[in-house]
Amino acid sequence: MTRAVEKSSGRRRGPSKGDLKEAAILDVAWGLLTEKALAEITVNDLTQGAGISRSSFYFYFDSKEAVLRALAQRAGAEIRSSIGGFDTDAEGRVGDLHAVIAGYLRRWQESGPVLRAIRLQVESDPDLREFWAQIRSELLDDVARSIDRAQRAGVAAAAPPAARDLAEALFAMMLESAYQHSLQPADRTAELRLVETLTVAAQRMLGLTGR
Structure with missing residues (x-):
């Protein structure tokens, strides 16, 4: 019923949880680069800032x-x-x-x-x-x-x-x-x-x- 209502009203579904996690990683990286060089940024910095696990990080990016x-x-x-x-x-x-x-x-x-x-x-x-x-x-x-x-x-x-x-x-x-x-x-x-x-x-x- 909900899907039918969304379709008939023309509403678009929002970004998925995956989209939000990927965006969070990018936003954290963008912010960190205003403070230090890429060489000084670690994967842990990115995961902690985005509030995700390392395994989740590597699902979206390999490095x-x-x-x-x-x-x-x-x-x-x-x-x-x-x-x-x-x-x-x-x-x-x-x-x-x-x-x-x-x-x-x-x-x-x-x-x-x-x-x-x-x-x-x-x-x-x-x-x-x-x-x-x-x-x-x-x-x-x-x-x-x-x-x-x-x-x-x-x-x-x-x-x-x-x-x-x-x-x-x-x-x-x-x-x-x-x-x-x-x-x-x-x-x-x-x-x-x-x-x-x-x-x-x-x-x-x-x-x-x-x-």
Whole structure:
């Protein structure tokens, strides 16, 4: 009877206990990474924080590195969402670069510990390196398509450089700037100055005409 009522009312069932346990592990790991490096975090830290047994932990993840890979997926989706605002309309006009860059820096401020842990771990974890490279490639594909539309519409300087090469350079500039910025104490004035600097640099790099 209950299932029939749920179905007819259109209500969706909530997350399962398994979903909640997995989410708890990820949330605990995210919090711990704001306090210490991945190398200093143990499986016991994760199980105690999530209130589960070691056997339950290994049901969901085979190692703490696997937890970081799951966090990378979450962080990558957030970064891609923030960069997703860098888009072009039907006439090739670029959207609000200032807002896009500000959103990207905010993501780094919010997720900095996890993103820095990923950056360090990719050097020694082939699985994470491959996984993160795929996330990065998809993000760059999105940006390159927008740049290509702007170039073909005459809103951005015509190739060369190719759209994908410009996307690579733009992302590298923003990544290093955001990484360094995330290491500093919160400073709204410095953040606004960096957003302005990166916006101007991106506009010049792309050769935007201001149409």
